[in-house]
Amino acid sequence: MALSPRLEFRQAQSLTLTPQLMQSIRLLQLSHLELNNFVEDELLRNPLLEREDGAEPADAEPGEAVERSTEITAYEDTVDRGDRIQDADSIADGYDTAVENVFPDQSAQDQLNPASRLDRNGASESGEAPDIDQFVASRPVLSEHLEAQSNLILRTAADRLIARHLIDGLNEAGYLAIDLDALAEQLGAEMGDIEAVLEALQGCDPVGVFARSVPECLAIQLRERDRLDPMMLKLLDNLAMVTEHDKIGLMRAIGCDREDLADMLAELRNLDPRPGLAFDSGPVETVVPDVFVRRGPDGAWQIELNSEVLPRVLVNRVYYATVTKQTRAPAEKSFLSDCLATANWLTKSLDQRAQTILKVSAEIVRQQDGFLTHGIAHLKPMTLRMVAEAIDMHESTVSRVTANKYIATPRGLYEMKYFFTTAIASSDGGVDHSAETVRHRIKQLIDAELVTAVLSDDTIADMLKQEQGIDVARRTVAKYREGMNIPSSVMRRRQKKNEQQMA
Incomplete structure (x- = not known):
């Protein structure tokens, strides 16, 4: 049979990820803040989308006047309603005195910028509305x-240039994270000049910045308080013993008694080892739950989505029909059709996202009923596969739904990922135990131990196996203990003995 090219038609089914399907999948893993930003962009881009907040009630009769709450713009709130707020002159006249006696800062500002004075209606003399941003306080930045x-403290331009490079070399805690030798080579400056500038900058506020180590940071603060004596210097040289709670060794190394050591340790507790964090300019974001879980009147759990964080949009089909009738250009009709398809897809995707979150949350609550009722000791091991099989979804979908989502329960606010823990086998063949439950039990055993019977990792592993049938290895106990920042049994025994001798 001769080989020759030919055309054949075959009919087959295959899964294809369209751009809209990929976008719907991406919406699942967005947090409520990211989702609201995405919807805002779509509202600006698509003229057929509008917020549901501005829609009229669906049960309103035709021709019936719908009462709307009075809404004012920012300009009306600032200017037109400014007559409710008295200006500085009116307040001063009421007290029968001059403005500078009531508002000393106001008179100085008016002299610097006379055009910024406001009349009784809140508007400036030039007729322009005041800028609200001028009255918003900004957070200080460390640099x-x-x-x-x-x-102010450096006179020459060379010293200020060195200071600028030193300021750029600070980390968020206020410590100097650059090498002075490398900086001297980079700037072509003498090492003595850089050290002199550094010494001057170490006296800046907040006290303790530009330190290169924790002992130096504490020493700068103690020097400012006139408490840096030779005995305190010895204590700073032995900070490792302070973290180990070796008070007997500290008294021997410093040469002091118990009262002096207690006073010096109390002095250290009043210092700030990270002075730069007070000027952290990062935005503070409040964790807002996506799902609420409450106990119903019948004793069952009620799952409710947080409607405050869910964006609600509508498709303005009336506007689409009106504009379509007046449109003749093919490009404009194609644009309107694309906008309608995108708007329909977005509303459908948002509804599907909400239903998926509610479905996954309901399954999590069902499987973790023991935790919600009795506490962390009854937290069950749960995986993404278990939830996916229960609700007939793919494991990757459950992973995207639980990412960056929070659930508010009577036990507190938790991230949805918190409930997915690994399973630790039971020694008697019973129900597996959650890793979080094992951590909680290890912490309980360590908190209850006596100074004469400090538990080692092997002993804890044996106790977990005998008491609760938890089959866990010693290295697993050590890993969980270190993850909770709990020292070893040797360190804990030393701490308890020191505390007992100091008591």
Whole structure:
């Protein structure tokens, strides 16, 4: 049979990820903040989308006037309603005195910027509305705060240049994270000049910045308080013994008695080992739950989505029909058709996302009923596969739904990922135990131990196996203990003995 090219038609089924399907999958793993930003962008891009908040009630009769709450713009709230707020002159007249006696800062600002004075209606003399951003307090930034001080204490331009590089070399805690030798080579400056600038900058506010280690940071703060004596210097040289709670060794190394050591340790507790964190300019985001779990009147658990964080949008089909009738250009009709398809897809995807979150949350609550009722000791091991099989979904879908989502329960606010823990086999062949439950039990055993019977990791593993049938190895106990920042049995025994001798 001769080989020759030919055309054949075959009919087959296959899964294809369209762009809209990929976008729907991506919406599942977005947090409520990211989702609201995405919806805001779509509202600006698509003229057929509008928020559901502005829609009229569906049960309103035709021709019936719908009462709307009075809404005012920012300009009306600032200018047109400014007559409710008295200006500085009116307040001063009421007290029968001058403005500078009531508002000393106000008179100075008016002299610097006379055009910024407001009349009784809240508007300036030029007729423009005041800028609200001028009255918003900004959070201080560590670099700007230190640069302003360096310009006052350093005289030469060379010293200010060195100071700028030193300020750029600070980490978020306020410690100097650059090598002075490398900086001297980079700037072509003498090492003595850089050290002199560094010494001057170490006196800036907040006290303790520009330190290169924790002992140096504490020493700078103690020097500022005039408490850096030779005995305190010895204590700073032995900070490792402080973390080990070896008070007997500290008294021997420093040469002090118990009262002096207690006073010096109390002095250290009043210091700030990370002074730069007070100027952290990162935004503070409040964790808002996506799902609420409450106990119903009949004793069953009620799962409810947080409607406050769910964006609700509608498709304005009336506007689409009106504009379509007046449109003649093919490009404009194609644009409107694309906008309608995108709007329909978005509303459907948002509804499907909400239903999926509710479905996954209901299954989590069903499987973790023991935890919600009795506490962490009854937290069951649960995997993504278990939830996916129960609700007939793919494991990757459950993973995306639980990412960046929080659930509010009577036990507290938890991330959905918290409930998915590995299983630890039971020694008697019973029900598996959750890893989080094992951690909780290990902490309980360590908290209840006596100074004469400090539990080793092997002893804890044996106790877990005998008491609760938890088959866990010694290295697993050590890993969980270190994850909870609990020291070893040797360290805990030393701490308890020192505390007993100091008592």
